Amino acid sequence: MLDDAMPTIDMPAGPGVLAAGSILYLDGVTVSFDGFRALNSLSLVLAPGELRTIVGPNGAGKTTMMDVITGKTRPDKGDVLFDQNIDLTRLDESAIATLGIGRKFQKPTVFEHLSVFENLELALKTNRSTLATLFFRLSGQQAEQIAATLQRVGLADKARQQAGSLSHGQKQWLEIGMLLMQDQRLLLLDEPVAGMTDAETEATAELILDLARDKTRSLVVVEHDMEFVRALGAKVTVLHEGSVLAEGSLDAVQANPKVVEVYLGR
Amino acid sequence: MTSFSARLLTCGNRRLWTGLAVGALVFLVLVPVLNLAVPVDSALHLPNYMVTLLGKYLCYALLALAMDLVWGYCGVLSLGHGAFFALGGYAIGMYMMRAIGSRGVYGNADLPDFMVFLNWQELPWYWFGFSQPWFALLMVVVIPGALAFVFGWLAFRSRITGVYLSIITQAMTYALMLAFFRNEMGFGGNNGLTDFKDIFGFDLALPSTKMGLYLASAVVLGLAFLLARFIVTSKLGRVMMAVRDAESRVRFLGYSPTAIKLFVFTLSAMLAGVAGALYVPQVGIINPSEFSPANSIEIAIWVAVGGRGTLIGAILGAFAVNGAKTWLTGAAPELWLFLLGALFIIVTLGMPKGLIGLWAQSKARLFRRSAVTEEKEARHA
Ligand SMILES: Nc1ncnc2c1ncn2[C@@H]1O[C@H](COP(=O)(O)OP(=O)(O)OP(=O)(O)O)[C@@H](O)[C@H]1O
């Protein structure tokens, strides 16, 4: 049913072939803001179940890439395919979220006037139609699911508290919790440990590794904190001026002279 | 359905149900008793004109409630709600015009007086059906609802928000005002619709009819309040607040703010239409000035004064501001607009949560003070 509704690419031997077997496929993606190229022919392929970290100096285009994947920004050029053949550039944010792509923003955005519990309740995977939402009643099982998530992100004792009153780190956790509630197939985490203490950072790394372990979902994590990137131990993609500069293990990219120049040259 | 009624029961706490019961007692029992049972020469007697005045306030309160639903909870500052109110009023007015029949000045059984005056020979097609009460009542919600749906669909789909949305809603009501002023439109032009004789067979001149309209307004306000309460305490209510506070974030959760705002905007316009339909028989006239942009702005002021996003604040605000208006237009009419402007500035700068917020604040302060004194006394003892 989903396949019928979704516009698909039907080029005989275009991106479809190269995208075969991928969960996310970006090719030649270009985004310009008033002539300035935030993304410059960016290409990136993510396998199902893969955990990928993305690093790069400020302004490299990391957040813009997530904007393109989640439908917030339309690319000027290039292919963005989800699950091999779903063209994301033709869908809007809510359709993409419904497809199974979740996102945690760089600046933590939770619903400040709602309680922590209510934030998770809104994220819970349910029918999103207006009437279904009006008549929604939380089942016992769903309440347990929320309680389990609260436990998992360490906010169990703050369930009734207004989300606006949480610390920066706690908001990050709540947003990760919201992602978990949505039960998405692809998670995009933009700087998940910014503003966290060392202990919190460590716990977040464990949580992410835990999420990646059973390979049922794919994760893209953008982060500046190299300790954290090392802890994740995943393949690293280095972005610079809107395109991929290097890709490989953390040690390999750190030894790459081009990467060293970009990081030290500024 | 049982789960629905269970949900309805949980949409309010004990305080809410007590408040609602007190409101019902005052408006449905006390007012009729003071008007009908207390002798006219008694100081406690409530004169007929006061009943109609209260009936008018109840309609304003319903209008404010509709506004709060879409503005206070969903963040859509519509400055065109006066148009939906007026359209509901015109729909019932058209029925009442048709009900006059041959009792008009010209004695024409088919055409309202103003059409005879314009030398029209037959009834325009869009007046068909309005001789039937059920049709007119249907149109009271269908016309404002349809306009809101189409208008909202165009605006929300193009992601027009904030001040831009407010401006185009003002333009909408202004355009409707200009259109309704034209005689050729067939709604009585400048003079609007008036000289009504009866409604659903009840003589409008009788105090009992006036009492009936007043009571209907009170009951409808109560029901609308429950409906609104049901919505804002549902999960949809929380998504509405999420849309108000961070619309774009809601999209990434998979909800469609467009659909949600469209639903609330349309429902709110329907409630405004009902308010207008209850209002017009009580005041006896509907004319294009009801579409004036200033009217719609006033509705926003009632809600802001009472306190946005609380429902009860909207009702309080409508009563408070209109009470002040009635009093002042008697005492010093030229001051009213200045006062209204000043009120708006004071509320936006000084009391963002309106009267409701003020009350909550002073209660909190009172509690704190009594706690402090208790502590002191305890220390002294
Ligand atoms: N809406 C926009 N309009 C204009 N320029 C933009 C816009 N969004 C991003 N940019 C620019 O595009 C470039 C890439 O920004 P982006 O936010 O993607 O970088 P980033 O890699 O996420 O950086 P950081 O590490 O600081 O978060 C920056 O130079 C930024 O100023």
Ligand SMILES: [Mg+2]
């Ligand atoms: Mg960024």
